[in-house]
Every structure is written in C-alpha cells, then in structure tokens.
Amino acid sequence: MATIPLLANPVPWPNGARCAACFSFDMDGESLMHIALPREANKRVCGLSELRYGPTVAVPRLVKIFAHFGMKQTFFVPGWCAERYPAAVDAILAGGHEIGHHGYIHEDPYTLSRDDERYWTERGLVALVKATGKKPVGYRAPSFAFSENTLEILQEFGFAYDASLMADDVPYLIANDGGDLVELPSPMAMDDWPHYMHSFDFGTTNQISSPARAFEVFRSEFDVMWQHGGLWVAVWHPFISGRTPRAAAMVELIEYMQNKGGVWFATLAEIAAHVRKVTASGAWTPRVERLPYYDASPIPALSRRLAAE
Amino acid sequence: MIQNPIPWPNGARCAVCFSFDMDGESLVHLGYGPEADNRIASLSELRYDAEIAVPRILAMFQRYGMKQTFFIPGWCIEHYPETIDLVLEHGHELAHHGYLHENPNKLSAEEERYWLRRAIAAIVKASGKRPTGFRAPSYAFSRNTMELLVDEGFDYDASLFGDDIPYLLRHPAGTVVELPSHRALDDWTHFMMSRDFNWMLPIQAPERGFEVYRAEFDACWNHGGLWIAVWHPFVSARLARAEAMERLIRTMHDRGGVWFAPLSEIAAHARACMAAGTWSPRVHDLPYPRGPIPELSRGAAN
Numbered sequence: 001m002a003t004i005p006l007l008a009n010p011v012p013w014p015n016g017a018r019c020a021a022c023f024s025f026d027m028d029g030e031s032l033m034h035i036a037l038p039r040e041a042n043k044r045v046c047g048l049s050e051l052r053y054g055p056t057v058a059v060p061r062l063v064k065i066f067a068h069f070g071m072k073q074t075f076f077v078p079g080w081c082a083e084r085y086p087a088a089v090d091a092i093l094a095g096g097h098e099i100g101h102h103g104y105i106h107e108d109p110y111t112l113s114r115d116d117e118r119y120w121t122e123r124g125l126v127a128l129v130k131a132t133g134k135k136p137v138g139y140r141a142p143s144f145a146f147s148e149n150t151l152e153i154l155q156e157f158g159f160a161y162d163a164s165l166m167a168d169d170v171p172y173l174i175a176n177d178g179g180d181l182v183e184l185p186s187p188m189a190m191d192d193w194p195h196y197m198h199s200f201d202f203g204t205t206n207q208i209s210s211p212a213r214a215f216e217v218f219r220s221e222f223d224v225m226w227q228h229g230g231l232w233v234a235v236w237h238p239f240i241s242g243r244t245p246r247a248a249a250m251v252e253l254i255e256y257m258q259n260k261g262g263v264w265f266a267t268l269a270e271i272a273a274h275v276r277k278v279t280a281s282g283a284w285t286p287r288v289e290r291l292p293y294y295d296a297s298p299i300p301a302l303s304r305r306l307a308a309e
Numbered sequence: 310m311i312q313n314p315i316p317w318p319n320g321a322r323c324a325v326c327f328s329f330d331m332d333g334e335s336l337v338h339l340g341y342g343p344e345a346d347n348r349i350a351s352l353s354e355l356r357y358d359a360e361i362a363v364p365r366i367l368a369m370f371q372r373y374g375m376k377q378t379f380f381i382p383g384w385c386i387e388h389y390p391e392t393i394d395l396v397l398e399h400g401h402e403l404a405h406h407g408y409l410h411e412n413p414n415k416l417s418a419e420e421e422r423y424w425l426r427r428a429i430a431a432i433v434k435a436s437g438k439r440p441t442g443f444r445a446p447s448y449a450f451s452r453n454t455m456e457l458l459v460d461e462g463f464d465y466d467a468s469l470f471g472d473d474i475p476y477l478l479r480h481p482a483g484t485v486v487e488l489p490s491h492r493a494l495d496d497w498t499h500f501m502m503s504r505d506f507n508w509m510l511p512i513q514a515p516e517r518g519f520e521v522y523r524a525e526f527d528a529c530w531n532h533g534g535l536w537i538a539v540w541h542p543f544v545s546a547r548l549a550r551a552e553a554m555e556r557l558i559r560t561m562h563d564r565g566g567v568w569f570a571p572l573s574e575i576a577a578h579a580r581a582c583m584a585a586g587t588w589s590p591r592v593h594d595l596p597y598p599r600g601p602i603p604e605l606s607r608g609a610a611n
Contacts, residue, residue, distance in 0.1 A: 038605050042597040043414055043452035046445070049471035049489070049593075056591070057472055061310050080604055105604060119607060198492045200447065207510050208493045210520040243491065244310055244473050245528035 003227075010229030011170050011275070012283050018262035019225040020271050021232040022184075023250070024074040024100075024163065025062065026140065027088065028237060029055050029081040031106040036202055047201040051239050055081065055088035058242025063095040065247065069254050074268045076102035076140045076163075079127025089131045098267035100138035100163070101128060109147040118153050125157055137269050138184075140164050140235075151176055151291050161272035169230040171275045172287040180288065182272040186233035189217050192241045211249035219253060226260060231271070314533035315474050315579065315588045322566035323529040324575050326488075327538045327554075328378040328404075328467065329366065329545075330444065331392075333358045333385040335410040340506060351505040355543055359389040362542030365551055367399045373558050378572045380406035380444045380467075383428030386435045393435050402571035403432060404442035405463070414449040421453050422460075429461060441573050442488075444468050444539075455595040459483035465576035473534040475579040476591040486576040487593070490537035493521050496545045515553035522557060530564065535575070 013020050030051045033041045041048070059075075066073055075092050077099050082089050092099060103109075104124035109117045128136050137160040141150060146164040151174055154162060161182040162174065173180040188194060195214035197204050218234065225232040234241075241250065257263045266274075278284040298306060317324050334355045337345045345352070363379075370377055379396050381403060386393050396403060407413075408428040413421045432440045443458055445451075445468040455478055458466060465486040466478065478485045492498055499518035501508055522538065529536040538545075545554060561567045570578075582588035 034602050034605060038601040040414070041601070042599060045450040045452070045454065045595065045597075046448040046469050048597070049469035049487075050491075052593075053471050057312070060312060064310075116607065196493070198498045205498075205508075205510060207513065208498045208521060210517070211524045212520060213517075243493075244532055244534055245493075245524040247310055248528050248531065249524075 005228060006224070007169055007228045007230055009170060009285070009287060011231070012278055013229070013264050014274060015264070016262070017264035018227075019222075019230055019232060020264045020266060020274075021222070021225075021257060022073055022266060022268050022271065023066075023071070023234045023236065023254075024076065024140075024268060025234075025236050025238050025241075026076045026102055027054055027059060027081055027085075028078060028102070028106050028239075029085060031078045031080050031103075033201065034080075035106050035108070044201050047199060050199070054237065054239030054242065055085040058238035058247070059085075059088040060091055061247055062238060062242050063091045063097070065251060065254070066097065067095055069258065069265075071254070071265045072096045072098070072267050072270075073265070074098040074100055074138065076100040076138075077128065078102045078104060078106050078142070079124035080105040082127050082131035086131065093132060098138065098269045099128060099132050099136060100140060100268065101125060101136045101159070102140050103142040106142040108143050108145045109141055109150055110143075110145040112147070114149040114153075117147060117149055118156075121153050121157065137161065138163060138272065148292050151181065152178065154181055155179055160276075161268060163233065163268055167289055168287060169225070169228075171231060171271065172289055175288050175290050176292075182275050182286075183289070184231065184233060184268050184271060186231075186235055187221070190221055190233060191235040192237055192246075196240050196246070211246050214246070215249045215253055219256065222253075222257060226263065233268070310528075310532045311473055311534060313474070313589060313591065315582060315590075317533070317568050318578060319568070320566070321568035322531075323526075323534050323536060324568045324570060324578075325526070325529075325536045325561060326377055326570060326572050326575065327370075327375070327540065327558075328380060328444075328572060329363075329538075329540050329542050330406055331358050331363060331379055331381045331385055331542050332406070332410050333382070333389065335382045335384050337505065338384075339410050348505050351503060354503075357547070358541070358543040359385065359392040362546035362551075363392050364395060365546050366542060367395060367401075369551070369555055369558070370401070371399060373562060373569075375558075375569045376400050376402070376571050377569070378402040378404055378442065380404045380442075382406050382410050382446070383408040383431030386428075386431045390435065397436055402442065402573050403436050403440065404444065404467075404572065405429065405432060405440040406444050407446040410446040412447050412449045413445055413451040413454055414447075416451070418453040418457075421451060422457055425457055425461060441465065442467060442576065452596050452599070455480045455485065456482060458485050464580070465572060467537065467572055471593065472591060473529070473532070475535060475575065476593060477583075479592050479594050480596070486579050486590075488535065488537060488572050488575055490539050491525070494525055494537060495539040496541055496550075500544050500550065515550050518550070519553045519557055523560070526557070526561065530567070537572070
C-alpha cells in the first residue's frame with residue numbers, strides 16, 4: 001500500500017515516538033443509574049451490581065495491569081464516585097495515575113443551564129480536591145456532552161485540557177476571546193460503549209461484540225496512529241472493559257503495542273503539557289478551533305426551511 | 310486477575326453451568342394479555358421451548374454426563390408437566406423464575422411476594438421440594454427481592470452482575486449466595502429478534518455469538534472464574550445453535566479442569582468453603598437506602 005501521509009500536522013512526540021497512547025477510563029460507578037432513574041435507582045439492583053463492579057472489582061485489576069507494564073494512565077472520576085469509593089481512588093493514586101474531572105454525578109451538561117453546569121462542575125472539582133489533595137487539570141464531559149458553556153467554565157476553574165471532542169486525530173486548541181485550552185480528541189470507535197454495552201435500564205441495546213471483534217477496531221485505530229503520528233485515546237469504563245475477558249484482551253493489546261515499539265504511553269495531563277511545550281518552542285503549531293462554532297442556533301441559512309414548517 | 314479466587318472442587322480451573330430459562334409463552338401472555346392468542350407465530354416460536362428444545366438439550370447433557378439448572382416460571386411448570394418430568398428424571402435442578410415472568414421492578418412488595426409464593430407452590434407440586442435458587446425474570450431483582458428470598462429460605466440468587474465469582478448478599482434477616490453472570494453470556498443479545506417484543510437486533514451467526522461465550526470461558530478458565538450461560542431453549546437450542554453449543558461443550562471437556570455443576574451445587578460449595586475457612590467471599594449489603602440519593606438535589610451539603 002502506498003504510504004501517503006494521512007495526517008496534515010503530525011505532532012513531534014517525545015524521544016521520536018511514533019505516536020502517543022492513553023488508556024483512559026471513566027469510572028462512572030452507579031452515578032449513571034442515579035442520574036438516569038433518580039427515583040427508582042435503588043430498586044434496579046442488577047443494573048447497580050453491574051456498575052459497582054467498576055470501582056470494586058475492575059479498578060484494582062486495571063491498576064495491577066498498568067503496574068505490570070509500568071504505565072501511568074488517566075482515570076476520569078465523577079466527584080460523587082470519588083466520595084463513595086475512597087479505596088478505588090487511593091488505588092489509582094498509589095499507581096501513579098492521573099485523576100481527571102468527569103462531572104459530579106455524571107450530569108449531562110446539555111440538559112443544564114449555564115448556572116447549573118457551573119455549580120456541578122465546581123462541586124465535582126471540590127470532591128476531587130478533597131479525595132486526591134490536588135486540583136484536576138483535565139476534564140471529560142459526561143456523555144461527551146460538552147456544551148456551549150463548557151469552555152468558559154473550564155477556563156474559569158483553570159483546567160489545562162479537555163478530552164471530550166472529536167475534531168482531529170492529533171491534539172488541537174479550542175479557543176475563545178478568553179484564551180485557549182488543549183483538546184485531546186478521540187473518536188466514538190475508541191469508546192467501549194458501542195462495542196459491548198447492553199442495558200435494559202438505560203435503553204441501550206447494542207449487540208455485544210466478542211473481545212476479538214472490539215479489539216480489531218481498537219487495534220486498527222492504533223495501527224494507523226502509529227503509522228501516521230497520531231494520538232490514540234481509549235475512552236473505556238472499568239465496569240465494561242475491566243471485565244475479565246476484555247481485560248485479558250487489553251493485556252494482549254498492550255503487549256502488541258509495546259512490541260511494536262515507539263509508543264509514548266502517558267497520562268493525558270502529560271500529553272497536554274507536551275503539546276504546550278512543543279507549541280511554545282515553535283517545534284509544532286496546533287490547529288485552533290474557535291468556539292462557539294456559530295453565533296446562534298438555528299443558523300440563518302435554515303430560516304426558509306424553518307418558516308415552511 | 311481475580312483478587313479472591315475460590316478453590317473449586319478437585320482443583321478445577323473454573324466452574325461452568327449452562328443454565329436455561331424456559332420462559333415458554335409466558336412472555337407473550339405477560340406482554341399482550343387478551344391479545345396473546347392472536348400472536349400465533351410468536352407463540353409457536355416460544356412453544357418450541359418445551360416441545361422441541363428442552364428434550365434436545367437434555368439428550369445433549371446426558372451425552373456429556375452433565376447435570377445443570379433450569380429456571381422455569383411456575384405457569385410453564387403447570388402447563389408442561391411432561392417436559393418438567395423429563396428435566397427431573399434427568400437429574401437437573403429446577404429453579405425459580407417467577408410465576409409468569411412478571412417483572413419485580415414493577416411490582417409492590419406484596420405483589421412480588423404473592424407471585425414468588427405462587428411459583429414456589431408450582432415447583433413443590435411438580436418436584437416434591439422447594440427450590441433453593443432464584444433468577445429474577447428480566448434480571449429485575451428489586452429492592453424487595455432480597456428480603457423475600459431470605460424469608461422463603463432461598464440459598465442462592467443468579468440475577469446479578471457484580472463479580473466474576475460467587476459473592477455474598479447480606480441482609481439483616483440473612484444471607485444469599487450470589488452466582489453472577491453477565492449479559493455477554495445471555496443469548497438474547499446475540500440471537501433474539503422479535504417484532505412482537507419490539508426487539509430488533511440483527512441476528513448473529515452462531516459463530517459470532519459463540520465467539521463471545523468462548524472468550525468468556527477462556528478467561529474464566531485462565532483466572533478461576535465462574536461461567537454461567539443465561540440461555541433460553543427456544544433461542545439457543547434451535548438446530549444451528551445447538552450444534553454450536555455441542556462444539557463448545559466438547560471444547561470445554563477436551564480442555565479439562567472444568568467443574569460442570571448445577572447452580573445449587575456451586576452455591577453449596579461456596580457455603581462449604583466459607584464454613585471451612587478456605588475462602589472468604591466479597592460481601593454486599595442489601596437493600597440500598599430508599600429514594601433518590603440526597604446528592605442529586607442541588608445545594609445539598611457537600
């Protein structure tokens with residue numbers, strides 16, 4: 001196959017690495033159930049048992065796997081989960097991993113007013129500071145629901161990066177008049193939800209792929225990032241991808257990546273810091289996306305169509 | 310990968326149970342009530358359960374010398390006495406799966422108790438003894454289920470997903486052994502398609518579904534886990550899938566070190582290990598506090 005460079009703007013990764021990789025995990029725990037079904041969460045014992053598997057069974061397993069390979073990675077933890085699962089938080093920190101912000105109780109910013117979004121973001125931040133002893137520098141919006149207000153709120157609280165968006169294969173900057181933030185993007189194919197998640201409680205009834213099928217997708221994403229100098233960020237969930245057969249497939253993938261060589265495994269905080277460093281030194285120029293994308297919705301071009309409705 | 314592996318009998322690497330939920334037409338009656346008799350194609354698909362699929366499964370289990378577990382709603386027990394006799398003659402466990410596959414998440418405690426008892430009575434009448442195991446219809450284990458199971462003297466439940474090996478559910482009134490499985494091991498997600506149930510997933514080839522089951526089995530075998538199929542005779546014992554099932558059983562037997570047992574024996578083994586002090590399960594307290602958690606109201610104290 002012709003080796004046509006597919007990335008317009010590959011990043012100079014540290015030590016000449018071919019690509020950067022982060023297995024990032026969103027430890028949502030039962031927050032998903034409480035937010036989806038607040039009044040009857042406690043009667044959905046089976047769904048809760050599936051979610052509790054994350055912090056109680058899967059997180060210690062993932063920490064052990066990362067320790068085996070000498071990797072430091074990133075866990076996004078809703079504040080409520082940090083309060084409820086101090087042992088899981090301690091295990092993550094003891095492994096040297098990063099803890100990022102993921103809302104307070106997995107609230108969906110699309111459904112919130114600006115004031116409410118700010119309230120829950122601050123509350124999640126306070127919970128993480130209390131649980132970890134320091135301010136998180138990274139954010140991933142619950143359900144990827146980065147809203148029209150999210151950038152300003154992240155700037156107000158001094159975040160260094162976001163990892164919720166999908167506009168490129170390499171880091172880029174999201175900017176407004178108030179400044180910019182590093183964006184560490186990943187596509188939906190890198191999320192474990194579409195491959196494995198099936199829940200009556202959430203009305204998500206995807207077919208469940210075998211680990212081999214799902215990892216075919218994850219590995220093809222990796223191969224192309226390795227070939228072209230991109231960024232590979234897994235958006236996985238301990239209660240889904242930390243289940244035994246999938247964790248075993250993850251071990252195989254890590255071995256595959258390490259054998260291939262030239263992979264920079266890092267926390268997202270380290271990747272964001274590297275982006276700032278090579279930008280400051282002039283070694284690389286990131287693409288900049290200005291937010292908001294549009295002055296208003298609906299856009300004026302739709303007016304004729306909307307008038308006809 | 311498993312933090313507190315359980316010592317399986319005779320040094321086995323893992324425990325396996327092909328458990329079947331023989332729901333029969335209960336699903337159509339529950340879903341359609343007075344309209345059920347009009348849905349003849351779906352009824353035919355479900356009658357395949359007792360009439361065709363269960364005898365086929367029993368013959369296969371007999372060929373491989375396996376005793377396994379059948380969860381059968383009380384109504385189905387009453388309507389298919391010959392099938393039930395056949396299951397019992399072959400030495401398999403008959404366990405509780407509601408009376409008419411009613412969903413406990415939608416019932417009051419009183420109603421849930423009524424249906425639970427009615428199905429126990431059906432099992433006692435058919436088998437001469439009370440069931441020791443329960444699987445909630447649609448996995449809908451409710452806030453009241455735990456207490457009801459303790460009250461009725463159940464030894465184990467097989468509806469939850471919270472671990473890879475048995476764990477213990479604890480209530481002020483008593484304990485129940487949880488034998489967890491997972492949706493990846495349910496045949497519904499791989500093979501079920503029904504317009505009447507508004508369930509429109511594409512149907513996988515047997516190879517694809519069994520690829521998932523086999524990956525689950527490989528990991529169980531490597532790490533000392535518990536592998537519980539949650540299958541339905543009318544889904545998984547159709548001809549092409551029954552062939553794939555036999556291939557999987559043969560793979561498991563050929564690999565060796567697999568303890569095939571009914572779930573009641575697996576639960577009894579877990580209790581025996583606890584009593585002997587050779588293993589400590591993770592313990593989980595139920596029920597959860599009632600109502601929305603206070604943190605959901607904005608402004609609640611941090």
